[in-house]
């Protein structure tokens with residue numbers, strides 16, 4: 001079968017630098033050779049392909065937009081976005097792992113951590129020798145993380161954590177958790193909690209219909225004592241975790257393109273090869289309407305993400321702009337997955353094709369990192385100047 | 391160990407090829423390009439030799455200015471620097487002139503080993519490497535599918551692919567030139583760090599006059615007259631009669647066509 005060649009209806013290739021294209025092509029090849037052939041089996045078994053972690057570290061995808069002095073690639077945000085796009089073309093679970101490791105663990109350590117935190121953790125997280133997770137959501141506080149009840153009570157030499165986090169990607173396999181809790185003044189602070197700390201446990205959540213090739217866990221803190229040195233000194237207020245989410249949402253906006261391209265490409269090949277009533281199903285107007293829609297929306301997603309990346313590289317991006325891309329691109333990725341699924345007929349539900357796996361995965365992506373609705377409200381506020389939250 | 395690896399940029403394997411208006415070559419305007427397949431294996435072999443023996447890997451590319459992406463990919467994978475032969479005089483060279491140009495650029499480097507791919511995926515002459523070896527007065531081995539080096543790096547032992555499933559092991563002293571067959575190893579992926587690092591590695595751009603070559607010296611000895619898609623032709627002739635008659639008629643026909 002001919003290689004996957006990406007989708008480029010608008011000559012967007014010409015807007016990319018040599019480095020950006022090389023980064024995308026290298027990760028695309030890696031995913032083609034190492035992720036796509038195996039990921040469906042892992043998905044079926046409900047297991048994360050742990051053996052990919054070190055090779056992905058070697059490739060340099062973890063925290064690829066962080067500086068080289070900590071062992072990262074020091075790429076610009078467009079190149080980093082293209083990397084997450086290619087990873088999600090493989091599977092949203094793999095991209096989720098990479099987003100969490102880079103945007104939700106390495107980024108806060110880099111941004112809010114001490115120099116010692118950076119030196120200790122970043123190089124090892126970059127190679128994949130160490131794995132991280134990010135604990136913000138709680139069983140009773142999802143869209144409204146400010147309502148969190150996890151507490152960090154100050155003691156003479158550190159803090160005692162009590163509370164629970166839910167739906168935490170990579171929780172059970174993480175060596176370090178970036179945990180958000182309220183201090184005695186009710187201020188949200190970030191803490192590094194290492195695996196094996198007494199009072200800390202991270203059981204895996206099984207029986208999921210989505211992101212099955214990804215570990216999702218609960219985190220429990222039961223009088224879990226952590227030293228002063230594990231406080232992220234630069235963190236303070238809900239703004240800190242939200243800054244992390246902005247990094248991750250940025251990558252997710254690109255990831256949606258990857259999943260959408262996989263579904264478009266699969267359904268197009270299928271429709272050209274599948275004959276009914278003596279003609280390829282691609283020749284029927286009803287199917288062509290779907291392709292016209294998919295192609296148009298993928299092109300819009302690409303332009304949205306690319307300009308977002310350029311703004312981010314110029315240091316001009318706003319959270320609401322990131323919300324627009326996350327909201328639009330994941331929403332359309334999901335719609336495209338559903339459209340592609342119909343084109344494949346019965347084969348659309350089969351594991352042999354990646355479409356339904358992407359479709360199911362995207363249900364999580366639609367909800368995490370700010371639900372579609374929450375981004376709608378953020379954009380509503382950006383448009384009107386009136387917040388609907390308060 | 392100083393290793394030069396020649397990498398050519400060619401149209402991607404699964405690109406849709408169209409012949410250009412004057413039928414002299416394919417229409418390159420809508421194509422995307424990549425490193426020639428066997429050259430990518432040659433690069434990997436070069437990087438492995440460097441890992442074993444130390445030294446440096448130099449990428450040598452003759453091609454248009456946009457071959458820089460392929461060069462950067464080589465640097466991103468671990469080559470130390472590159473020589474880019476880039477000049478309008480280098481357009482449409484035949485294998486002899488290509489070898490001559492590359493030899494002029496590579497010779498002064500006095501490398502221990504020169505690698506090329508077995509053949510280019512576009513023209514497919516399979517001559518550039520061996521011609522270059524002759525011009526530089528180096529021993530060479532072609533179609534190599536395995537390569538070993540002595541501890542001191544002074545001797546190469548290579549396995550050549552012959553025909554009909556036959557192979558040949560030969561040893562040769564360095565400096566030497568080896569043309570690599572696809573599949574000899576598993577080429578690495580360019581790491582993101584490597585891609586960023588490649589920006590800082592030197593690429594020495596050389597024109598024909600830098601190398602003391604002029605258009606006369608590079609005049610092709612052969613040229614593509616016209617390019618066309620294979621024409622589908624089919625003629626069926628039924629030979630009738632009994633077996634003896636048919637056989638005789640068939641033999642006469644085959645003799646007449648010069649087949650036997």
Ligand SMILES: Cc1cc2nc3c(=O)[nH]c(=O)nc-3n(C[C@H](O)[C@H](O)[C@H](O)COP(=O)(O)OP(=O)(O)OC[C@H]3O[C@@H](n4cnc5c(N)ncnc54)[C@H](O)[C@@H]3O)c2cc1C
Pocket residue numbers: 100134135136137139140141142143144166167168169170210211216364367368369370371372373374377389
């Ligand atoms: C697979 C997976 C992995 C995850 N990984 C992580 C992780 O690594 N770390 C982490 O911290 N979290 C993680 N999450 C949690 C995720 O971020 C939350 O699920 C998400 O923020 C939504 O919270 P909730 O599930 O509690 O839904 P709720 O907040 O209860 O929302 C339920 C519904 O109500 C709507 N709603 C809520 N508030 C409003 C409002 N004001 N107006 C209108 N509608 C509203 C929502 O849009 C949604 O439709 C993950 C989730 C999943 C599914």
